[in-house]
Amino acid sequence: MKRTASVLLLLTYFAATSAQTRPAVAATPPMGWNSYNCYGSAIHENEVKANARYMARHLKQYGWQYVVVDFLWSYDNPPGSNIGNPFQKNLDDGSFIPWLTMDKWGRLTPQPTKFPSAFGGKGFAPLAKYVHALGLKFGIHVMRGIPRQAVWARSPVLGAKGITADMIADTNSKCSWMNHMYGLDMAKPGAQAYLNSLLKLYAAWGVDFIKVDDIARPYSASEIEGYSKAIANCGRPMVLSISPGETPFKQAVHLKQNVNMWRMADDFWDNWSMQLKMFDYAKQWEGTGGPGHWPDCDMLQIGKLSKRGPVGPERYSRFTEDELYTHMTFWCIYRSPLILGGNLPENRPLEVRLFSNAEVLAVNQQGANPRQLYKRDSTMVWYSHLTGSKNIYAALFNLSDHPKEVDIDFDDLNMNGNVGVRDLWKKQDLGSFKKSYKHKINAHGALLLKLSTNDKLSRK
Structure with missing residues (x-):
């Protein structure tokens, strides 16, 4: 009995030690790059590597780390082809054309x-190894469920003897905008085994980030849990991101228990009206973010976009310079994941300034409990607390179409006496102020401040 008790104590000790030393996943909002906004489905390996090299050389030092290959990497886009969506024309015809690359276990490769x-069955392992060698992390996009062609082929499910793909698919569960997958009936024997085999494959490749599409709207709770369980058992830490929005707010507790990132809205693009709407989405989800679970404003629409689709012509972001600063400022103060959408090697000095300001990025990574202070008369203020200090980050926004003065009252933030004000974008101390601070901001512009009560500046 004593020996048995000792063994149990040792097992408990090692389990606790393992849990304490296991790397935290998304303890702060993930920062990285995704191929969708500039390449759609038509991204090629050399272009992924070029973006990874740029990130390693110019952005890694500021915390940017994930390189994510977005959708349809199992589909053959010839070099130079544009995206479109090869599945949109025949959503309901049951066709399995174009054919996707798939292994004998019904898993896309x-x-x-x-x-x-990837030739020779290597999958993404060589590309992940290349990205890891640069000191970065590698991610992929997948569609929810199981390939229809696996169902048609009755592919065996690895780890579930006697179970084939047609036995676990829910053929009534279909994506409304792409026709190559069925949902999984998670109540069926073998459904979890299929997801386990999928995530073990990804772990073997060296995947650090998985974005699961067509799962947040409509909300597929059982499949979300299935992916979460599969990640927990795959032997490799991975960020679990789900899309697209609008994710139901009533699922906030379930989300925090199962995923690391969830989209608040549908795809976000470089359109001012979408930016205004994002403020409303963010207010709805206020207070739900925290270590390991983050409401996601979607990718940053900054830089060279839509080189091969998916929305509009090839261009640099249509946001004005003031709107770009507002865009980046809000994503930072709100602590949204920061996922770049533009083609990094084509960055101009403007993009470099937006992506490499360590003081601004600290707001995203070190701020706590972001809240809206007010929204009135086409002006808005959000703030967060700097962890481990009494300092406060504050973001002032002018949402109107003309220059306007935006003010912040220190009493509303429980700050007394002289308050030191620092402009984080300009990296300049603006002085010490009593009671309030106000600043005239350009149309659609923003100001990002650090407020400190222990600042020694004497200006009133």
């Missing part, structure tokens, strides 16, 4: 014509 290093 990279198309070797787009990702040459």
Whole structure:
């Protein structure tokens, strides 16, 4: 009995030690790059590597780390082809054309014509190794469920003897905008085994981030839990991001228990009206973010976009310079994940300034409990607390179409006496002020401040 008790104590000790030393996943909002906004489905391996090299050389030092290959990497886009959506024309015809690259277990694998290093069944392992060698992390996008062609082929499910794909698919569960997957009936024997086999494959490739699409709206709770369980058992820490929005707010507790990032809205693009609407979405989800679970404003629409689709012509972001600063400022004060959408090697000095300001990025990574202070008369203020100090970050926004004065009352933030004010974008101390601070801001512009009560500046 004593020996048994000792063994149990040792097992408990090692389990606790393992839990304490296991790397935290998304303890702060993930920062990285995703291929969708500039390449759609038509991204090729050499372009992924070019963006990874740029990140390693210019952005890694500021905390940017994830390199994510977005959708349809198992589909053959010939070099130079544009995205479109090859599935949109025949959503309901039951067709399995175009054919996707898939292994014998019904798991999609990279198309070797787009990702040459995947030849010979290597999958994404060589590309992940390349990204890891740069000191970065690697991620992929997947569609919820199981390929229809696996169901048609009755592919066996790895780890579930006697179970085939047609036995676990919910053929009534279909994506409304892409016709190559069925949902999984998680109540069926073998459904969880399929997801487990999928995530173990990704872990073997070296995947650090998985974005699951067509799962947040409509909300597929059982499949979300299935992916979460599969990640927990795959042997490798991974960020779990779900999309698209609008994710139901009533699922906030379930989300925090199962995923690391969830989209608040549908795809966000470089459109001022969408930016205004995002403020409303963010207010609804206020207070739900925290270590390990973050409401996601979607990718940053900054830089060279839509080189091969998916929305509009190839262009640099249509946001004005003031709107770009508002865009980046809000994502930071709100502590949204920061996922770049533009083609990084084509960054101009403007993009470099937006992505490499350590003081601004600290607001995203070190702020706590972001809240809206007020929204009135086409002006708005959000704030957060700097962890471990009495300092406060404050973001002032002019939402109107003309220059306007925006003010912040220190009493509303429980700050007394002289308050030191620092402009984080300009990296300049503006002085010490009593009671309030106000500043004239350009149309659609923003100001990001650090407020400190222990500042020694004497200006009133």
